[in-house]
Amino acid sequence: GQSLEQPSEVTAVEGAIVQINCTYQTSGFYGLSWYQQHDxxxxxxxxxxxxxxxxxxxxxxxxxxxxxxxxxxxLQELQMxxxxxxxxxVRSGPYKLSFGAGTTVTVRA
Amino acid sequence: xxxxxxxxxHLVMGMTNKKSLKCEQHMGHRAMYWYKQKAKKPPELMFxxxxxxxxxxxxxxxxxxxxxxxxxxxxLHLHALQPEDSALYLCASSQPSGGLAGAPGADxxxxxxxxxxxxx
Numbered sequence: 556g557q558s559l560e561q562p563s564e565v566t567a568v569e570g571a572i573v574q575i576n577c578t579y580q581t582s583g584f585y586g587l588s589w590y591q592q593h594d595x596x597x598x599x600x601x602x603x604x605x606x607x608x609x610x611x612x613x614x615x616x617x618x619x620x621x622x623x624x625x626x627x628x629x630l631q632e633l634q635m636x637x638x639x640x641x642x643x644x645v646r647s648g649p650y651k652l653s654f655g656a657g658t659t660v661t662v663r664a
Numbered sequence: 665x666x667x668x669x670x671x672x673x674h675l676v677m678g679m680t681n682k683k684s685l686k687c688e689q690h691m692g693h694r695a696m697y698w699y700k701q702k703a704k705k706p707p708e709l710m711f712x713x714x715x716x717x718x719x720x721x722x723x724x725x726x727x728x729x730x731x732x733x734x735x736x737x738x739x740l741h742l743h744a745l746q747p748e749d750s751a752l753y754l755c756a757s758s759q760p761s762g763g764l765a766g767a768p769g770a771d772x773x774x775x776x777x778x779x780x781x782x783x784x
Contacts, residue, residue, distance in 0.1 A: 588771040597754060597775040598707060605771075642706050649760070650695055650719055650770045654706035 557581040557647050559655035566661045573630045575658045577643035580624060585646040587619050587626045590654070593639045601641075602628065630660070638662045668776035670755050676782045679745060685779045687738040687755030695719075695770060696738040698730060699754040701778070707754055713738060714760055745783045752778045 559579045567573045577587065586605040590598040604610055604619035604626060616629040630637055640657045647653060668689045677683050687696065695714045699707035712720035713732040721730075727749075729741040738755055755776040759769035 586771045597777050598773075599775065600772050603771045644771075646771050650697070650712045650714060650758075651709060652770065652773065653709075657704075657706050 557645055557653040559643055559645060559653065561641075561643055561655040561658050563656065564659045564661070566663065567633055568663050569633055569635060571633045573633060573660060575628045575630070575641055575643075575660070577626050577628070577655055578624055579626075579643070579645050579655075581645050581647045581653070583647040584621065585648070587617075588644045588646070588652070589615075589617055589628045590642045590644060591639050592642065592657075598642065633662050635662050635664070668755055668757055668774050670753075670776035670779050672779055673777065674780050674782075676784065677742065677745065678784050679747075681745075682741070682743045684742065685740040685753055685755075685781075687740075687776055688736055689757040689774070689776075690736055691757060691774065692735075693757035693759055693774070694735060695758045695760045696732060697756040697758075697773065698728075698738070698740050699756065699775075701752045701754055711740075742781075745781075747783050750781055750783045752780050754778045 561577045565573050588603040589601040591601050592598045602617035604617050609618045614631045619626040640659050642657045643655045644652045671686045697712050698710040701707045709722050710724045711730040716732045727744045731739040756773040758773045
């Protein structure tokens with residue numbers, strides 16, 4: 556089976572940097588991705604790592620270390636609109652995504 | 665067009681009713697998914713269709729019956745549901761991955777807005 560661990564909540568002020576860690580145990584690994592979900596909204600894809608290293612997409616970056624079964628999502632220059640839930644997800648087969656429990660990010664003025 | 669549409673947005677049904685949820689995408693994606701999401705929880709995979717064939721059924725009770733009439737449409741037929749089935753039902757689509765690591769197909773899923781289902 557798969558298990559993913561991420562912090563349940565993070566609070567930060569506007570302009571700050573937040574790092575959301577994700578550790579995983581999985582029987583197969585094809586990639587680690589990150590999704591954002593605002594209250595009442597649908598999950599939206601943010602970033603994906605299949606290989607070790609850092610992927611940067613604007614203010615968001617994602618990192619993967621396959622040897623450590625660990626990744627993180629880095630949110631920079633936090634804005635109020637970044638208040639949302641963030642899920643890490645492991646793909647353990649051609650189609651199966653397993654999501655972590657989610658991290659609620661609250662951005663304060 | 666990167667949109668996945670779902671109808672209806674809200675559905676209230678009794679335990680003896682039969683209803684259907686509909687999902688549509690026009691991105692040419694050949695993989696489509698149904699997820700169930702309870703409040704404050706992550707999405708849970710229910711079914712995956714790949715090239716219009718059922719690829720994954722995550723041991724979902726038979727009162728949920730998926731159907732993929734063509735490459736753009738996905739339905740979820742509901743019958744004799746229980747109150748604990750009340751949740752947000754999300755449809756998603758993606759390119760197929762072919763099982764290759766490093767090919768991001770199924771990692772990049774496009775979700776519809778969901779149908780909020782209440783079973784009385």
